[in-house]
Amino acid sequence: MRVAIVTESFLPTLNGVTTSVCRILDCLRAAGHQALVVCPGPAPASYAGFEVHTVMGVTVRQFRVGLPSYDLERVLRDFRPDVVHAASPFGLGARGLAAARNLRIPAVAIYQTDMPSYLRQHGGPAAGFVERAAWRWIRHMHTLADLTLVPSSxxxxxxxxxxxxxxxxxxxxxxTVLFDPARRYDPAVQDLRELLAPHDETIVGYVGRLAPEKEVHRLAEVADLPGVSLCVVGDGPSRAALERQLPRASFLGYRSGLPLAQAYAALDVFAHTGTKETFGQTLQEAMAAGLPVVAPAAGGPLDIVRPGVTGLLFDPDHPGTLRQAVGGLVADPAMRTRMGEAARSRVADRSWSSLVDELVAYYASVIAPSWATPAPAA
Known part of the structure; x- marks a missing residue:
């Protein structure tokens, strides 16, 4: 199968969209498919042996944004894909969907970023109008796709x-290989735990981008819990403000790959704070690492966390409920162990390979839809 991926974000920018696209490309290569990436520049010339075509981009709030290019029809015509995959489309991705429609190429859109909520949060006095306009644009844009895939119910x-x-x-x-409970016993992880909790405190951690929409300020509820060491992994525009707000927390900065896996392995409890997540990938990574997780009872985490089994959900509209949930886990090591083991079991079969197999099946469903009438035999 030949797949053209038009993505709003790609390397060297690191975020959830980039990570997903890279894992998809890795699995497509392993399965013998062909792919092309279209993304904002600058970017590497290739990835996993696949060509990367860049379009002009601008930087907005530390994000690289691709400008819609009318050259996309030519790029797609030259590559001759069986399907166009639009990753978290909004600007460049919308242009990719339009180009696919113009060329009569089946298209699948991946809805990953809650852009209306993000724009509402940063929209100032016009926030309501901006949010409504965003939904009108999203509705129009996704009508261009043969199928839109979303990450949570x-x-x-x-x-x-x-x-x-x-x-x-x-x-x-x-x-589940990188994020593994056994990593907790690595010497490097033991050294990190000694650094974070020199008096054998329970280490409660957050992993993710440090930005207003992630609501990391909620961690102030648990920062002064007795016997707790708070650890924050990640970077972003809110870091300086959070360091002032959480003076006793350890900020480890941005980590990826093995250092990220080691950071998860050093934790005892994982706390997720954002209420506008369409999914919650860091929750899955923490669960793969064998951690009990605490998350708001809103959005994507409702599909991921099984309350009382793999972790706990808190009511984000009632201050103190995050503190109560984390405090309960801090006070009960046996419950942490039981939930951590259940969390690992829950995500054990969610490999990227199996998920991309599902994705390829979705591609096939729009390339040859079930309602299509087969051509008569000659």
């Missing part, structure tokens, strides 16, 4: 309520 309901047609559920994979 909550998001599926939200898109349906806003009139987005032809949707289906497609979750995300997780690297």
């Amino acid at each position: 909550q998001t599926l309901q939200e898109l349906s309520a806003h009139g987005v047609p032809r949707t289906a559920l497609w979750r995300r994979g997780v690297d």
Whole structure:
């Protein structure tokens, strides 16, 4: 199969969209498929042996944004894909969907970023108008796709309520080899634990981008819990403000690959704070590492966390509930162990390979839809 991936974000920018696209490309290569990447520049000339075509981009709030290019029809015509994959489309991805429609190429869109909520949060006095305009644009844009895949049941309901047609559920994979409970016993992880908790405190950690929409300020509820060492992994525009707000926390900065896996392995409890997540990939990574997780009872985490089994959910509208949930786990090591083991079991079969197999099946469903009438035999 030949797949053209038009993505709003790609290397060297590191975020959830980039990570997902890279894992998809890795699995497509392993399965013998062909792919082309179209993304904002600058970017590497190739990835996993696949060509990367860049378009002009601008930087907005530390994000590299691709400008819609009318050259996309030529790029797609030259590559001759069987399907166009639009990763978290909004600007460049919308242009890719339009180009696919113009060329009569089947297209699948991946809804990953809750852009209306992000724009509402940063929209100032016009926030309501901006959010409504964003939903109108998303509804129009996704009508260009033959199928829109969403990562959680909550998001599926939200898109349906806003009139987005032809949707289906497609979750995300997780690297259960990299994120492994056994890593906790690595000497490097033991050294990190000694650094973070020199008096054998319970280490409660957050991993992710440090930005207003991630609501990391909620960690102030647990920062002064007795016997707790708070650890924050990640970087972003809110880091300086959070360091002032959480003076006793350890900020480890951005980590990826093995250093990220080691950071997860050093934790005892994982705390997720954002209420506008369409999924919650860091929750899956923490669960793969064998950690009990605490998350808001909103959005994507509702599909991931099984309350009382793999972790706990807190009510984000009631201050103190995050503190109560984390405090309960801090006070009960046996419950932490039981939930951590259950969390690992819950994500054990969610490899990227199996999830990309599902994705390829979705590709096939739009390339040769079940309602299509086969051509008569000659």
